[in-house]
Amino acid sequence: MGFFDKIKKGLEKTKTALGGGLSGVLSAFGVISDELYDELEEVMITSDIGVDTSLKITEKLRAAVKEKKIRDAQGVKDELKLIMERMLTDAGGGMKLSTKPSIILLIGVNGVGKTTTAGKLAGIYAARGKKVILGAADTFRAAAGEQLELWAKRTGADIIRSEAGADPASVVYDTISAARARGADIIICDTAGRLHNKVNLMNELAKIYKVISSQMDGCDIESLLVLDATTGQNALNQAREFKKAAGLTGVVLTKLDGTAKGGMALALTNEYGLPIKYVGVGEQADDLQEFDAHDFVSALFD
Ligand SMILES: Nc1nc2c(ncn2[C@@H]2O[C@H](COP(=O)(O)OP(=O)(O)OP(=O)(O)O)[C@@H](O)[C@H]2O)c(=O)[nH]1
């Protein structure tokens, strides 16, 4: 299955709710009226785009329709797609991993898909000829290291582990040292799941991030928040708290395949300026896809 088809299939539920809802409203209205905008707004709000972001989108849409003298539903739809695409790309995009070594830190609440994403990313970069080293900094769960070890075997990446209960910041430190000694290109650090409102765990994360900032000074750092798309608006609270502890550079949005809440991608970029870097659309190794705003929006409507 090609890239676009995967995204399309992964976004099927969101497409039905959001894309289908918006298209439905547009074809039901023969004329462009205030009611049309109200109904579009309602579909967006109920599809987890969030109130602020939905209002902003309709505001931009009104202005564009007026300025470009758009008169038909198709024209409004094209404009809506353009506005959404721009909102998704305005926050930036793409991974910046040009230094040797560079590092990807994966953080987030429990069970969102951090370890799976670490493994899948190892596979993606190894396939591009990069020497990857995994850091098993989830020392909280005994099985976490083994889970990552499996991905290391599968992808041919090196891995640095420690005993359960070890200080995760020191595992990260050791992984960076090993990466330098072995000439690795990309370090990928998995971390334990933590609730964003648990102060001690967020302090632990801040310590991990401090080690990375000092040991990787001048190197490319991707601090990625992994978010489960099925959580909808609560993800925004997670984004706010994790951003404080570990200076996020972007988001990995997993489990899009199981939810109609994909619209939250727009709220994340609009409200927190966080680019979506990867999306997970299934459990298979090739189900993690680099985010493409144009394909994302096209998959919602076409
Ligand atoms: N459907 C679907 N399942 C996913 C996706 N990403 C991860 N999963 C599944 O989600 C479950 C949890 O994934 P993990 O990678 O273990 O999550 P984690 O964040 O490391 O969990 P903790 O370490 O316990 O906090 C696994 O069963 C994964 O296969 C996705 O994009 N789609």
Ligand SMILES: [Mg+2]
């Ligand atoms: Mg894990």
